Amino acid sequence: MIKVGIVGGTGYTGVELLRILSAHPDVELTAITSRGDSGTPVADMFPSLRGIVDLAFTSPDESDLQKCDVVFFATPHGIAMSHARDLLAADVRIIDLAADFRLKDTAEFEKWYSMPHACPDILKEAVYGLVEVNREAIRKARVIGLPGCYPTSVQLGFAPLLSQGKPLVNESMLIADCKSGVSGAGRKAAVGSLFSESADNFHAYGVKGHRHLPEIVQGLKAITGNTREIGLTFVPHLTPMIRGIHSTLYATLNPESSDIDIQALYENHYRNDPFVDVLPAGSHPETRSVRASNYLRIAVHRPGNANTLVILVVEDNLVKGAAGQGVQCMNLMFGLDETTGLRQVPVLP
């Protein structure tokens, strides 16, 4: 059994980790920390876990995190990097759901997250946990920087186009028009996330610049083998639903690629990825078709057979966009089948 610790178990990615890991056949939940709720039984805060998770929250300082095999950080940015050195020294692997190990350029990190990086050396060895792109590196990783929810959908949506030897599309003018459910903003009290503010309402935010933009650009560039520059316009929107991200991606085919079979390209690219589902031509994936599951579905369109491609991508932001992808990484790191404990059937309706 893999001994698992969770730091910061009171947010949405924390409780989602608990939902998944409590049913994982090879995992023993060992410690769940929360500075503010130390001593509270987990099931008192989340009655959905009554009879399922018997642990209480413990203070991160007193927890035996060093006895774990792996620790998930479902914390605000900046926490994981402050624990990383000690845990690695104790031979504990780390999966960070926040941004501490995502951006390879520490200057970029400091610019977007307004804090210095605590351990640039560990950042250097950290692996970006986007399984379908980095599977082999993840198997051997000690530290995982898990992709953000938007970046997962945008990168997997563009990857088949960008991973070819030469550019199929105009890579300097990509557009990602993304729509997220409100749980993406987390469980912290904030006026903008109130029901009465976000229900029956829709708006964009962060058009000027969003923290996920440099992460996506870094990832897309990596998908080209770091051989080409990427220009991306990224517009996130808040949608009145709890879970789900729908990314609508636009790219312009280069003239020399105009007779490519895009549907076949995508199907072929993901033929061995158990959680990525390329839908039949003409489909419109719904976010609910992946609700509460680790699947991500993609549909490819070329309206009017013109040069603008439209790629539709859906995922559950809390699963494939966070906790589920973390468990997928953990499975690989510990030599398990990638899908172990992750075959929950999507909940529809």
Add this chain to the structure above:
Amino acid sequence: MIKVGIVGGTGYTGVELLRILSAHPDVELTAITSRGDSGTPVADMFPSLRGIVDLAFTSPDESDLQKCDVVFFATPHGIAMSHARDLLAADVRIIDLAADFRLKDTAEFEKWYSMPHACPDILKEAVYGLVEVNREAIRKARVIGLPGCYPTSVQLGFAPLLSQGKPLVNESMLIADCKSGVSGAGRKAAVGSLFSESADNFHAYGVKGHRHLPEIVQGLKAITGNTREIGLTFVPHLTPMIRGIHSTLYATLNPESSDIDIQALYENHYRNDPFVDVLPAGSHPETRSVRASNYLRIAVHRPGNANTLVILVVEDNLVKGAAGQGVQCMNLMFGLDETTGLRQVPVLP
């Protein structure tokens, strides 16, 4: 492996049966019928099941239902009873999610459902599938009339009070104020179930009389051992959520019962029922705490220590109120542990 057929797989209880049964370790899905969608792959209608359910819908007439061990009817009222005799002759057991085998009095059935009963003899042997009340009878049943979603929550909420030798409360003046998510109305196109009609809106319906009223009264009376009459005011309400029922029950303590420990009564009553969870005193169960799971949670209140008891009950109407309870019955009928394939962790948020 239990060979399972589903008649009427295109509604919400049908797709919920598929979600649960596709992951059930002892079940082989054998046939899923739909008169209107015969030939369509199930996963084309419900993309949530892509890669999980590979069957196509078949016409009920051509399906090999008689080769199944058990057939679930997730159909409108009146269908199951028309197939019952043939299936029983072929030694196939029947679990009806509609009302054909709920009301023991055929005159009542005909009054509320506006059709004659096709097989009163089979109705006589049918067992009412409320596991926590009828567990032993269900083990031996050939035909199950599964309780409606409201009746499940109301009966389990009142059962500890009514099952005592003498009445603890005024049984002629019970009140059930029930709130249901919209999926309770099914997947049929109806103006009242449109998003733009039911979102951001709340209303009662059927106050004059609802089909679940005679079913609940019959069940509550049975819980008294058919020794006492029941008077119930039942007011259902439509709530802008997809899944979930919240029943708020009111009963007046009889003077001689005024020093009873209600909390202990409930905890004791359900101590051996794996899916019924009596919450600590003072709790307010949320419907989402059982979302997509077979659990039902109850909290007991006695405001101001006066004589009016307030019982709060939550369930997922599609699981414990329909498909999940059906699988719970199936497990018992085939000698399995009651919880087999039903331990899904509730999805929160």
Add this chain to the structure above:
Amino acid sequence: MIKVGIVGGTGYTGVELLRILSAHPDVELTAITSRGDSGTPVADMFPSLRGIVDLAFTSPDESDLQKCDVVFFATPHGIAMSHARDLLAADVRIIDLAADFRLKDTAEFEKWYSMPHACPDILKEAVYGLVEVNREAIRKARVIGLPGCYPTSVQLGFAPLLSQGKPLVNESMLIADCKSGVSGAGRKAAVGSLFSESADNFHAYGVKGHRHLPEIVQGLKAITGNTREIGLTFVPHLTPMIRGIHSTLYATLNPESSDIDIQALYENHYRNDPFVDVLPAGSHPETRSVRASNYLRIAVHRPGNANTLVILVVEDNLVKGAAGQGVQCMNLMFGLDETTGLRQVPVLP
């Protein structure tokens, strides 16, 4: 023109006052205060008011509230009473949307609101602003304690039954099962009001005791002419909608009242009240039928012609349950027609 000030204009009742008063033909908006947002143009916080309200928030200390004819307090409990004496001295009338002037018994106030009352003498002269009950007193009032949202619906729902010379129903066993939209919790950041906590979810709260309970009991008793005691069980529930309250009221007819014509009683009682609409027999009012309007609709049921009455009441908690009722009071206090500026048509869908 009536010069109007609003203290605490950044919450939901504040912005609702602005919506209504900005279109009121006899009102001049003079000052809108907010301690935290002083200097911010109102329309920057609420873009819905761009081009409609040109004022900026001012600090309450620097505002010329004393030059107003009337000041609305859309503030937390405890603020209005600290300003009351000075405003009255300057001949400014006061309409408090919080609880400072609701409970006549200062001990009750201190028990439920955990603060001493600042001006019991002013409390004594304050009039409870439930127009349909206290219309004449409101015309002459200098200080209005506006009813809470739940209390408005429960009192107007029970009033025709309780206002008779002798009791028609068992007044010691009334039940109010109330369901409120989330805006009732206000615009403050709180985890329980987050979209991801309250969407697709339903639960009761405060069953043990809620601040509106003593207010309702005081009001119902007053409706009996303070001649009889009231026993009420009050169970509020949170519903995933923005606006609206649906109160389902239960009362048991006394034997001697069993042949009363309840429908006629209600229609007659409210025949001269422009904002109370008694629906035809058999109706089920929807909260959306009063959305964004000052109307309150009632339907009366007697299921199975038994002795339990079921009264269904809907209102918009921010209008008839708060800002609209406040403007209705203001109209009366300044000699205007009660409906002036309040004839907005409900928004459906």
Add this chain to the structure above:
Amino acid sequence: MIKVGIVGGTGYTGVELLRILSAHPDVELTAITSRGDSGTPVADMFPSLRGIVDLAFTSPDESDLQKCDVVFFATPHGIAMSHARDLLAADVRIIDLAADFRLKDTAEFEKWYSMPHACPDILKEAVYGLVEVNREAIRKARVIGLPGCYPTSVQLGFAPLLSQGKPLVNESMLIADCKSGVSGAGRKAAVGSLFSESADNFHAYGVKGHRHLPEIVQGLKAITGNTREIGLTFVPHLTPMIRGIHSTLYATLNPESSDIDIQALYENHYRNDPFVDVLPAGSHPETRSVRASNYLRIAVHRPGNANTLVILVVEDNLVKGAAGQGVQCMNLMFGLDETTGLRQVPVLP
């Protein structure tokens, strides 16, 4: 008083016309027709209109539509054109909320709406009712083809860019990523519009081709003075809210336009349009900021000062996208101020 008839008053645009026109100071509602509900009082179907609209639905055949000054058609496509000749002969003006008089090319009409056009000559004289583009022509029109909800937002969003003498942006590669509330699908019973299908869910539709595409392209071309061709990728999405459209528009600046002041361009373009509000630079308009009102708000962004412009547009699809714009046209046609009866303050929250 303008005598107004409404054909097809039972849908969402019909009831919205009633909400607006019943409070319009210069309108006398004369006839509301519905073939299916003839004889039913309007307020029985829409209790929100109790005490406000006293008419009953009448059969279109028996209604005295010819005595009206203007008739609104809130009907399915194909109805208005079948009544147009008779009404015009009786000197009745026509405002069609459906598509009969939108597409100038009858072949296009027949292709997208699968029916021949009944009166191409009347189509020729019909004016496209987009007030901010066609104000003068609307004043003199006898027949108005009112824009669709998506087309209104997309055309007004792009208009300042396209109406210049020479192209500022690459007009062959415009993108409109649009999100609509569910009321856009109307009040007809359809599975896809059910609450349980569209709540907590998000998806695109019609990517291959949507009826609003040729209408938008025709309109954008007209905005260039029919001097230039337009290439548009239009992707509509269904959003779990009742009302509201959010259009996110993308355009690439031509090199020679790269130092243009886009904010000033938009503010100047709409400086005399009372219902179009250009927000300050950096804004993100919310759909609720125009809920239940005729306003449309626009924000202009140029992320990273690169060449991709992002234009954000919000409107209420039932008001500025349908009924409200219809009344705006009517005001102009009858010599009234454009804003008469249309100054409702948006409902927030």
